[in-house]
Structure formats: C-alpha cells, structure tokens
Amino acid sequence: MSAEIVKPKIFEQLKTVIDPDLHTDIVTAGFVKSVSITEQGIVDLTVELTIPTCPLQSKFKVEIEQKLLSIEGIKKVNIHFTSRKRAGVQMSQQNSLNQIHAVIAISACKGGVGKSTIASFLARALQRKGFRVGLMDLDIYGPSLPTLMSRPHADVAIIDERILPVEVDNLLTMSLGYILGDAPAVLRGPLVSTYTSQLIHQTEWGPLDFLIIDLPPGTGDIQLTLLQQVALDGAIIVTTPQTLSLVDVTRGILMFEKLHVPVLGVIENMSYFVCDNCGKKHFLFGNGTADLPERFGLPILANIPLLSNFHDASTKNAGEEYNTIWEPLIEKIQHEIGKRRANTLSSPEVHIKENELIIDWKDGKFSEISLANLRRACRCAYCVDELTGEPLLKPEEVPEDIKIEEIQPLGHYAVSIFWSDGHTSSIYPWDFLKNLVPPHS
Template identity: 45%
Template sequence: MVSNKEVLDALSVIIDPDFKKDIVSLGFVKNISIKDGSVSLDIELTTPACPIKNEFQKNAEEVLSALDGVESVKVNMTAREVKKSEKNKGGLEHVRNILAVASCKGGVGKSTIAANIARELSARGFKIGLLDADIFGPSVPTLFNIHKPDIQADKDKNMIPYEQNGLKIMSFGFFLGDSPAILRGPIVSGYIQQLLTGVAWGDLDYLIIDMPPGTGDIQLTMTQTVQLNGAVMVTTRQALSLVDVAKGIEMFEKVNVPMIGVVENMSYFDCTNCGSRHYIFGGDEENVVTKKYGLKTLMQLPIKVDSGIIGHLDKDFTDPDIKELVDNVVRAIGMKAFDKNTTPQYEFDDEKLSFTWPDGTRSVVKNLDLRADCGCAVCVDEYSGEKLLKVEDLPKDIKPTEITPLGNYALKITWSDGHASGIYPYKQIRKLETVV
C-alpha cells in the first residue's frame, strides 16, 4: 500500500508559480487519507478564486494516479479560512474578503475597473458584491444600466442590495437618481457608514468597494470603519496622476491596509491601421509605477473604444485583458495573505543604512548615495525625467531621521535636510548596495 511519504514526495513536483516553491513545502497539502488503493486529500489555497486551482488539481491527480498501488484519487480544492475582523459587523459579518479599488484622482477609470473586477469574479461562480462608495460621483448605476431600482430593507432594517446576474450591487446613486450630490462632511460620513455596514450582503467571497477618489477624511473613515484585506490603486501614466500615487500608498499603509498593487489604466493603444503600440501619455513598455514606487504593477490596460461600456450584464462578453487583470489581482491577494518575512531588517547611522535581507545577505548603502537617488517629483522632473536634484547641493553629513516601511516593497525616508517625499523601492536600494 502507498505511504504518506510517497504521496507527499509525488506532490512535491508541483510548483506554485507565484511563490516558486512546491505545494508540500508551502503547507498546501492537508488531510491525506489512504485506504486500500484509494487516496484522498485537500489542497488548501491562499484564496478561493485562485486562477490556477484547476491546474493544481489536475497535476495532483496525475502524479498520484501514477503511483504503484493507487487505484483511485480524490483531490479536494479548498481555500484558507480568512480570520474575520471584529470591525466587520452588521451586513459585513459574512463577507470573507473586502478589496478596495482606489485612486487619488478622478477620471482614471477606477469605477470601470472596479466594476469589471466584480463582474469577472461573479462570472467565475464566486459570491461577489460591488459597493459604489463614490458618494460625489457614483458611476456604477450608469455602468450597469441600473436606474431607480426599488431597494428594500430586511427585518433588521438593512438595505437589500440590487442583484444582477448573481452580482450584488449597492450604490448611493440608487437613491440620488440623476440629481447632483451636494453634501457636507458630517452628512457624507453618515452616508458612508450606512453604505458600509447597513447593507445585507449575506454570504460573500469578495466585496469590491469602489472608493471615492482622493486621500481625505472620507477615505480614512472607510478604512477605519471596516477591515480591508487589501487595496488596488488605479492610475494612468500622466505625470499628475503618478505624483499622487505616493499619497495613496502612504494613506493605506498608515491605516494598515495592504497594498495589493497598481493598475496602470489607459496605458497605451494598439493602432488598427499600422499595428503599432503607442504610449500616448509617455514612456514605453516599462512598468513606470513599479520602477518609481516598488509596488507591483498588476496590469497595463490599453485604451479601447468600448472599455467603459458595460451596460446590460445579461449579455455575455469576454475581455481577455480583464480576465488577465482579475487573475493577477487574485494571485496578488493570495501572495499578500501568505507572504511572511519578505522585508529586510535595517538600521541607520550618520554614514549609512545597513540591511539584512530575508536570504541572509547583509549590505550597506551610503546615506548620500540613497538621498541623491530619490525619484520623487521634487527631485526628478515628472514630464522630462530630468534630474532636478544636484548632488553637490546636498549636505555631506545627510542622514535619515525617520524610516517608515511601506508593505514589502519600499521604504519612505525623512532626511535631515527636511526632504520627506521620497519612496525608495527595495529593488532601487539593492542597486546601490555594497554587500558586506
């Protein structure tokens, strides 16, 4: 009869493409049962919507069926239980994951991307809710062609979300109609609280929140009211949008919301006449956000004529770009939930910063070298890329006065010359390091 060790050895050839490790060493294999010639087990993934779960299941069945003495194989695909937050009460009590889709400026396509993520996840069979929390400019009713729905309340006086093809939707725009939203601060906060906790979402795998643009009191109220599992930032390649990405990163990090990554929207367009790809907002194929801030670029989405048209969701449509985006978002959420000890330990003195990296490597970077390599808008022209900072103008004895880690991708450093707007990705730091 086949042994547990043989089963685990066989499964260890299956490599997770994100973590670059086998599923056994990652602890994904659970509850192995061997009886006569029958083998059953669970493969517990980091997220229920993992886009490669079918591949894992197929590979596991194949390698186990090839073992001598195995007559039947049953592989159950499960997902790690998310610990529920005490913050998420009321209508959010049975929501397993809450993902915010945010931007620091309007007009970058945030609502369209949030709607597409929710629509695609729902189409894959998951229980999904979409909350349009953009109080001042609710777009979801227009995107989904929902006008003046009859919203009812349950016995607990929680609003029952509108449902379209299995996707649960709630928007302030349902109550506003076509009238403009003229609201003051305290009233806005009250509406936000009601939308966040006063909707009867029921059992959901994911609630996607279309956040209001910006980084002010409204956004802080939302992050303090509910526990978000992560945030996706939407931007474009335009310099004014890129400058504000840093503000969004800092806001979410301050309130302990993990940054999942950035979607670079309207990144390029493919000409149907000449067949060439054009980056009309500048740059080239390089992921400018990743280079500048160290945050993962989840997708570079092209400009398309029909990209903002969702309309009737009862009409089937397939957009390969959206499918790839959702795959990348889900995988990034899973990695963020599982990722442990991927940031370096660091200390600093009057001359240098010293790092001990997760692989045990130790290195140093001179204070002056790192300060001179700042890529913020004060130090580098956002339009031309020209270096504005002159090294000879920096104090030779410059040193950090405060260092704030930003997730597992960068450090925000305040320097003794008063400069505080620089974000330094770990990849940038490693290019300047000297291994010791």
Template identity: 40%
Template structure:
C-alpha cells in the same frame, strides 16, 4: 501512510508556482484528506480562491506534479474555499469575508471602471462578490451595472438595505438613494458617516469579496474606510502620467500608514493602438506603473490600453468582462482578479496557519 506523505506533497507544492495566481502553491493550497490505499494515493487540494474556469488547467498541472510520489494511481480532488485574510470581521449586518479597496490618488484614471470589471472577473471565477460605490460625491455604479434609473434598494426592518443585484453582483451606492440632480453638499464627517452606514447596514449575503470603489484622493472617506473597517487589501489604479504616478504614491503611502496591504498597481491607458493602422504608442508615458511598483515592492497586476470599447461598454451598463468575456481586455481584468485573489488567499493561509488533515488506510 504516515506524516511523511503529507510532507512530501507539501514539498512538491512548496517548490512550484501556481500557474493561475502566480503565488507559491503551498501558500494558496490547503492539503486535505490524504489517504493511501494500495497503489493509489488520494488527496484533496483546496485552493483559497475560486477556480471554476481554470479547474481543468490546475488539475492537469497538479496531477503531473504529484505523479512522482511513487503511486501507480492518483485520485486528486480540487476544491476551493475563500477565507478571510483579516482576523477581524466586518461589524455590520451582512456577511463579508474580504474587503478589497480599489483606490486612486486622483480622478480620471479609470478607477471605477477597474473596480467594476474586477468585481465581475472575481464573480466569473465562481466567487460571491459585492461592490460598494464609496464615491459619495460622484456615484456611477448604477450606470455601469445597467441598473434602471430610479431603482431603490429595499429596506429590511426599517434599518437595513437589501443590496441590488445586477450582472451577478450584489451592489449598493449612494446613487441608489438620490437622483442625478441631487448633489451631495456634505462636509467630510457627513460623507464618512454615510459610507459607514452603506457598508455596515447593507445585508450583504455571504460575500467572498466586497469590492469598494473608493473616491479619488486621500481624505476623510479614505481614512475612515482604512482605519475603521477591516480592509483585506487595496489595489491602486494609475495612468503612466507623472502627475498621476505622484498621486498614486500618496495613495500607497496612505494604505501603508494605516496597515492595509497594497496588493498591486493597475496601469490604465498604458498604450494607444490606432484603429486605422494598428500603430501602438505610449502617449501618456511608459513604464510608470512598473517603476512605482518596484519602488514600493508591489506588483503590476495588469496594464490596460486606452481603448474606446472600455468606456463605451461601461457607459452602456455592461462592462467589458460582462460584454466581451473572452476578449483580450477582459483577459487582463481576469488576470488582475486572480493575482489579487491569490494574494488574499496567501494572507488568509498565513492568518489561519497550516494544519494537516490526514486519513490513514492500509488496505
């Protein structure tokens, strides 16, 4: 077999979309260990994001795509490996491949709930995920993850925090270091310093993704994270209201100015469905998320309804993806996670470059 077979496989991938991440297959898949043995073609395709729940779907899709290469038998192995989308690693105590910021221009749009469910969805697909509550003034992560009140992280060698594990996530929050009755009466530089300490002095254990729940707005903390930390990408959360969309634009502009890729927009409270009659209406406006996404050339990663269960599940310490993993709302969070992971995989592939790994057999 020659380089030509590698090129043929690559051409097939280049002309088809990934049904999971919706990226072009060649952008999220690395071709490895291509071998020809008589009438059998063997190949390993390594995805740049976790694929555990969708492995069978991808196996069927790719097997069908590659059957036209002229071999009677196809031995196709699917693997996955998350790689950093940034060349610059996190300068800290823990190991983190990708930092994913979840931000909003204003408060009250469901950013923290989105961040937690996004992290849970990434973990449900098989990735190693951590979450950092960067909302220094109003930390809520402990409640959402069901961490008992008064839980404190262990301190290693008097300098490093050991993240608290809950619902399969590694987590750290200023709320783990204070009490509910202790307000953070800090100026901007103090808050920014605390954020950097939480981020860099936490012993993150080999994370594929660290989801950072940003405080609302575009102030000191946001700029500190964006400028001094290698953020791989950002997700901006909004509601359809005009004032929320205006603030969301400011958030997108901020990330662009500091050269952080905006992966897309999540629209919360997009519709309300009456629990009595089933009537659906756009009580906060319609099409706002799509309009802002089109204006900035990004995608709408997902639209979520105004649903009582989302709030109740988060407040009870078991957010939607954990409490109702097969439900329709969890499916939207899974879509948001996979579309985000797919874009990061594409960025990582471009950063690393493509290099074929070919084995030649003429048996």
C-alpha cells in the same frame, strides 16, 4: 498496505509540487492539512488554498494525482480543496461581510483617471467568469455607479434595517447615488462617515466571491472609515501616465500601508492609443509603464489603452470585446491576493548607523549606503522627469548630513523614507536597493 511506510513517500512527492507564486512547495507553505490512506491504497488528501477562486487549483490537482499515483500501492487519490478564511474585523456590524470571500478596494488619489469605470468593468468581467460579484460605490459626494449602470433613479429597498443591493443584469450593486438621484450630497465629515458605515455594514450582499469597492479619490474620511472597519484583501491603485497622477500614487501607497492594507498592484489607465489605420501604439501621455515597478516595487496589473464604448457597464457583456485585457488582470489579482494571504515572505530589515542605512537581507547578507546617496537615488516624480527620465534633483542640492525622519516598510516590496529636507515621497523597492548597493556577506 502499511500507512507508516507509504506516508513518508506521499510527503516526499508532495514536496515536489511547487506554488509558482510563493516559490515554495505546498507542504512547506502549509497547504497540506491532512493525509490518510486505506489498506486498499486510497489516499484522501485535504489541501487548503489561499483563496476559493485560486487559479492554481486545477494545476495542483493534476500534479498531485500524477505524483501520488506513481507511488507503488496507491490506486486512487481523492483531493479535498478548502480555502483560508478572509481576515475579519471583530465588530457586530461585520456580519454582512462574513459571507464574502474577497474584498478589494479600487483607489485613485487623483480624480479623473477612470477608477470608477475600471471598477465597474472589472466587476462585469469577474461576473462573466462565473463569480458571484458585488460592486459598492463609496464616493458619497460624486457617485458614478448610477450613471455607469444606467440607473439614475433606482428603487432601494430596506427591510429590517438591512439595505438590499440593486441588481443590474445579475450584478449586485449599491451606491448612495441611487438614493440621492441628481441631488448633491451636502454633508460634513461626521455624517459622511456615518453614511459610509451604513453602506458598508447594512448592505445585505449574501454569499459573494468578490466585493469590489470603488473608493472616492483622495485620502479622506471615507477611506479612513472603510480601512478601519473592513478587513480588505488588498487595494488596487489606478493611475494614468501623467506626472500629476503618478505623484499621487505615492500618497495612496503610503495611506494603505499605514493602515496595514496590502497594495495588490497598479493599473495604468489611458496608457496609450492604438491607431485605427496602422495599429501602432501612441503613448500620448508618456510611457511611464516600464518605470512604475522600479519606482514603487509593485506589479503592473494592467495597461489599459484609451478605449471606445467604455462608459456603459449596465449589461453583463459590457467590455466583453476587451477580454484580452480583463482575463489576465483577473488572474493577476487572484495571484496577488493568494500571495498576501499566504504571508510566507520575509522582509529585509533596515537600521541607521551614523550617516548610513544598513540593510539586512535576512539571508546572511548586508548592504550599506550613505544617506546622502540614497536621497539622491530617489526616483519619485519630483526627482525624475516623467517623460525624459532625466534627474530633476541636482546632487549638490542634497546636504551630506541629511537625516532620515521616518522609515516605513511597505509590505514585502519596498520601504518609504521621510527626509529631513521635507521630502516625503521617496519609495525604494527592495529590488532597486539590491541593484543600487549589491549585498555582501
């Protein structure tokens, strides 16, 4: 069998295998790393996935085998799957994180939205799926992990300046709360950054599939220390439907994007209450779910209702009764990490011309909109009522000569604009702008 004749046919078939997340074939996406064929008709193929835990691996395997075996002369197909390495920060302390496949931060700029609880139960759900998981609590001032893990006073071992994680039913965990116990952490900023760095770089996690990092609420020293020292695969922002929480989602998105950390999506916690008697969903705090993707341009990874028994994550089966929530959430997280690592998407470009914003969609089409009308179209919580959807911003309040002070692209999904009237929470998803001002040639 001539490899020169068969190889083009192999690539022709491989170009029909489509990645549903990237909407492109695996050859164009750069997944196919090597192809060889023997005279006996045996094909050896190396395919590089975006992440080791890629949920599309089995789909790709079946589809590739079927398509290549349909080629005359091919008798067997051996597929070797590898994965892209997580981006690393060039620091000597980074060694403890080098064996971790994916690092995800769980964030909320508003306290009390259930961020730590979700981080803990997500870690347990990942563990039940067979992944090697670590959970780090970086809330130095108010650590929640000891309570959630029912370990208020855990013994923390330090060997050769390496901190050994506390194992709780086979889940590796670490929190300053284990060391402090009930004592308050009375620390100034520099010391907080020092302790944060030590927990990040001196904890000996070993090989992990996922490290979940529970951040404290806000956008302070701890967040900056982490984001500047660790190459995160992405951040997940936890919110609730209330206006106050949604206002802070904007701040979280801007913080992560300014530090070049992709936001994977939003989890809406306490989204609704299900009546025990009739099974009806009651949206006690308003139904902001439908509006979130339009407002922020990010996927809603999960809508988690008010749940009972949602406070003790000390055992592997914690939250197992809610697997219908966790399993789709895990799959969405894996897909979003894969899309960010593939990084094949191209973002539109924007520039200002007199009193208009010009959008180049990078496909030969453009859109133009007046700055005043763009400001009036803002859908942030200051400009639109969360419960009624009625505009709070009166059109006549926007001056026709309003200016843009700063434009910040937000990944591949949106653009943030700071206005001359002092408004800084405008986020415009690209899909929203396309509907607002349809592109033209």
